[in-house]
Amino acid sequence: MDLHAIIIEDEQAGLDNLKNILLSCCSHVKVIAEARNIEEGYLVLTDKSLQPDVVFMDINLNNELVFNLLDRLDSINFEIIFVTAYQQHAVRACAYSSIGFISKPIDPSLLKEAIERVRIGEDEDMKDRLEVFRGHINHMNPFKKITIASLDEMHFIHIHEIVRLQSDDNYTIFHTKNGGKIIASKTIKSYENMFIPFNFFRVHRSHIVNLNYIQKFIKGDSAHLIMMDGTKIDVSRRRKGPFSEKLKELQKELA
Template sequence: MNALLIDDSRLARTELRHLLRAFPEVEVVGEARHADEARALVQELQPDVLFLDIHMPGQTGFDLLASLEGPTPQVIFTTAYDQYALKAFEVNALDYLLKPVSESRLAAALAKLRPPELAATAPPPLPTAAPALPPLAAHDQVFVKEGERCWFVRLADIRLFEISGGATRVYFEQHQPLIPRTLQQLEARLDPKVFFRANRQQIINLHWIAGIEPWFSNTLKIKLREGPEVEVSRNQSGLFRELMSL
């Protein structure tokens, strides 16, 4: 995969180039400081993927994409601003990485890249066994979508994941959207030092605990800040005591 780095910051381009050395399947074929320079390099080099900043002198990253003629390379945004995440996904960006970019988030973004021969066609069929994605840290931000509504939210701000029917309800701020994920899928990616499987139906954020009290049959009941009370199963109550005790 040939990549073009587009960012007005030389330091940001250098750091990203350094991170990409850990991924031999990606070759950096050029760098651009602004949209005009990038436009010429896209035409000349025909890269497979753009690592694209948003705020640059002159035109923005969105302006650049709108001006490209012919097949558009796949796009991974790299920016210091989180308020453009929804717009980024509206233009079919593969991912939206906040600076400073971490190696784990970069790996997750690169896992979404399609081979060049498939990039301009419909997405390939889903494999029978999806590759394992890297774990997420509490400070990472995730894209949450329910119907036509979208959010870009820090994992640290999510206080509860709860099974609801065949989906999982996500509790953050005043929102409770449903996402098509199982608790098992989420648990595999969440930091166990922050998120705890309280029972078969719920995963709680330990940082949102407001109170704990003994409950029936040697179990526990946990009160979350701005959230519901959660009954911890007997087995998990024992594990919780073990994990949280000195």
């Protein structure tokens, strides 16, 4: 299925390079319009005759943030993939908000992966995802909320509501404090580093737990945790030592 695309890029060389890569590795992506600045971008995005499926855009356009453009739109009925050298917090912000991100210089294989994740007709929540993204990139509302992409939906959830993450082959099951479950279409490894700053710990190859929801830590040869909801979680032999050290660090912080 063809994807109709718009490119918003302030450097002509960067725009031409992206078009050439798309032509060589993603021929089903048809570029229907281009823009070099905020005003041109606004004109093409409000042109009802274009109807793009995906828009590739730089975060920084002629020393202006692209949010100055996006905030002017009444609705965003397309997917966004940021293609930029603007690295400050951007990769992490995109991960938390489930927005595509490709850094310059462009790796064709990563571009192809980002395009494969584009979901036509499921972009009603893009405004919400951008709000999550902007909160992370500006540190205005740092790391309070995450966007989780399941097979059919986008879920917006506060990090403190997540009790544990459970591996299920190429998927991850998020267990929330109200007993809910969200099945994400990513492996548990892709979330591991993301949650470290918020007192989550990978205690087993199949589990990452929120330390705030641990009720007991049973030591010994068959080390395991008892969570607040009564769930038993095994602690692997390899991770038992680092996990014990993490608990000691937290105790020192509370002392």
